[in-house]
Amino acid sequence: MAPRRLPLHLSYRCALALLPPAAITPPLEAVRRERDNYFAHWPPHINLLYPFLKSPSNWEPSEPQGDVRATPPFHVSLICDQPSVVSHHASRKTVWLEPTSRSIHQLQAALQAEFSECNADNWRYRPHLSVGEASSDDGAKKLSSEITKSVSDFLACSAERPLMLDWYVDKVYVMEREGYYDRFEIVGAIDLGQK
Template identity: 35%
Template structure:
């Protein structure tokens, strides 16, 4: 049996409500080279299935989401992934972390061929990327600056989105999956 096909042109993500985007996007416009490609999001499954396979996967993902209750979340603190001595990613840590881990695990169980996001050391780490930075001294300055003026954002997590992009275009929502919703 062949390995399943996957692509970097689709993903399953949580997108915060639009009303909390302005402070996130203000940071991303300055620090995130991918601000035009991605909306603010927490990646749950990526890379994901080719676009033509999405209709077949959607019912299983929808059922997984229906079995989970919506929850309140907060983006309150900045953290960093240090990739190399001169390269890092700055991100907001969503809380409660455990609720996002449960959400990702349910989706991964529904689509086990797309487990890339949990293959990192320590497993799945929910995060909302806000930018890239250089070495440890530079990123420490950026973290201090961002943390000094940041006001935590609180919102409901009531849905996840399947997103896709064509060519080099930006990602767009192609389907929304409600948490706690019955399949219709």
């Protein structure tokens, strides 16, 4: 499926995103490898701005300014015992993990204010980390069970406590890919807490 048309200054080849550290991605990648149609194109991530400005790898090191860099680092947890499902239509569902931190919303709002020209959508921002797609409600339930089990086995958790993957967010990653079907690579980072 071809991407929808964008204003000329934006690109589906560029994004600002949060990336979980490699130490917590094995249970995510085990499921994504088999169930995520976008596994070859994206690392596990939470998008903050996508699509983004063309050619962010050409930025000056001082960009961005203000509230974005002043945003303090924060902890985030992905809720893994109750994955969310969004239904695009009857035969296409996406299963994702939602983060607990409201700080992501504050960071995204600061980025949106800094890069107001990236506001091509009127969608309400809903942070999430996609783990895969399903073609039916039953398939989505099965995928939800798979990711819950994968994380539970990885953490060796008992059922009594909430099942979460935690990490410390201290930077926003600038992502870019060569072509629409290529894999996103890190081309820069914006450090948080730099007043």
